[in-house]
Amino acid sequence: MLRxxxxxxxxxxxxxxxxxxxxxxxHPIMRVGIAAIIQATPDMTVAAQAGSGEDAIELYERLxxxxxxxxxxxxxxxxxxxxxxxxxxxxxxxxxxxxxxEGDEDIHQxxxxxxxxxxxxxxxxxxxxxxxxxxxxxxxxxxxxxTRALSSRVPDSDLSAREREVLQLIMTGKSNxxxxxxxxxxxxTVKCHVSVILMRLNVNDRTQAVVTALQRxxxxx
Numbered sequence: 521m522l523r524x525x526x527x528x529x530x531x532x533x534x535x536x537x538x539x540x541x542x543x544x545x546x547h548p549i550m551r552v553g554i555a556a557i558i559q560a561t562p563d564m565t566v567a568a569q570a571g572s573g574e575d576a577i578e579l580y581e582r583l584x585x586x587x588x589x590x591x592x593x594x595x596x597x598x599x600x601x602x603x604x605x606x607x608x609x610x611x612x613x614x615x616x617x618x619x620x621x622e623g624d625e626d627i628h629q630x631x632x633x634x635x636x637x638x639x640x641x642x643x644x645x646x647x648x649x650x651x652x653x654x655x656x657x658x659x660x661x662x663x664x665x666x667t668r669a670l671s672s673r674v675p676d677s678d679l680s681a682r683e684r685e686v687l688q689l690i691m692t693g694k695s696n697x698x699x700x701x702x703x704x705x706x707x708x709t710v711k712c713h714v715s716v717i718l719m720r721l722n723v724n725d726r727t728q729a730v731v732t733a734l735q736r737x738x739x740x741x
Contacts, residue, residue, distance in 0.1 A: 539656045540567040542585040544576040544602065545618070546594050550641075554589065554618070557645050564652060573597035573605075580606050580613070587655055589648075590635075592619040592626060593740070603633040616651050616661075623737025624673035627666055637661040679720060679738060686713040688739050691730045 541558050543566060545551045551569050558564045567585040570576040573594045580588060588606065592599035599617060606613045616637040617630045627638050637651040637660060651661040662670070679687065682703075689699045696714065700707040718724065721732045733739045 538563055538565040539587060539652060540565055540583070540585045541652060542567050542576065542579055542583065542588045543569045544571075544573070544588060544590040544594065544599070545569075546571050546591065550591075554648075557648060558652075561649055564649075571595075573599065573602040576602050577605050580610070584610075587614045587616055587652055589616050589618055589652070592617060592621050592630065600629050600633045603630065603635055607634045614655050616648075616655050618648065621737050621740070622665070622669060623735060624669045626737030627670045628673055629737075631670075638666045639663065640665065673736075674722070679717060683713050683717055683720075684738065686710060687717055687729065687733055690714070690717075690726050691733075691739055691741075 541564060543551050543554050543558070545554065548571070551571070555566045555569065558566050567583050568579045570579050571594075573596050576588065576590065576594075579585075588602075590599045590602055594602070597605070599619065603613075603615050606615075613634070615633075615635040616639065617635045618639045618641060619626070620641050622640050630638055636655045639648055639651055639661075640663075643663060643665075647661075647663055654661040685703060686699055689702060694702070696707050696710045700710045703710075714726070717729055718726075721729050721738075723729050723732055730739075734741070
């Protein structure tokens with residue numbers, strides 16, 4: 521649902537050109553809480569709220585906010601896909617990620633897409649305010665836990681789109697034969713993908729692969 525938010529505070533209580541923030545989160549209560557923090561900050565205002573990635577893209581095109589504050593987990597297209605889609609048309613668009621995902625792969629993908637800050641829900645609200653201000657001035661803001669997680673990422677541990685599909689199906693308990701049938705590939709090809717997955721995640725079996733992938737954000741429940 522698209523929802524434009526009027527500024528509830530008198531004009532004189534705000535700076536002349538407040539930072540206009542588009543909030544993108546599929547949980548209405550979370551959006552209300554975030555909006556309250558932003559509206560209580562004199563140099564910021566909520567430009568609009570969106571509950572899906574598709575709505576976020578439409579609102580961005582219409583309003584051209586200063587910053588988009590986006591969750592990664594959204595119905596339909598993901599937060600990372602929102603960042604890529606908007607920046608394809610507006611390379612200077614500025615994004616701050618606010619999410620529950622803490623895995624190094626989640627962080628890597630968001631920053632690769634063009635996010636300038638990554639905040640994990642549960643951090644103090646001043647981290648969010650600082651992130652918005654820093655990104656608005658052209659900087660980046662990565663709290664220590666985020667940089668620590670990112671630094672733990674193993675080089676050359678990326679999985680291809682197909683390997684992620686296989687891993688997602690492994691998580692559901694499907695056998696190699698069932699995976700092959702669902703993806704329309706041979707069982708031998710599935711076995712090859714599984715071998716690559718185990719090698720790149722540096723694990724010995726399928727269960728360890730799923731646990732490691734969930735921790736890193738390569739797949740999600």
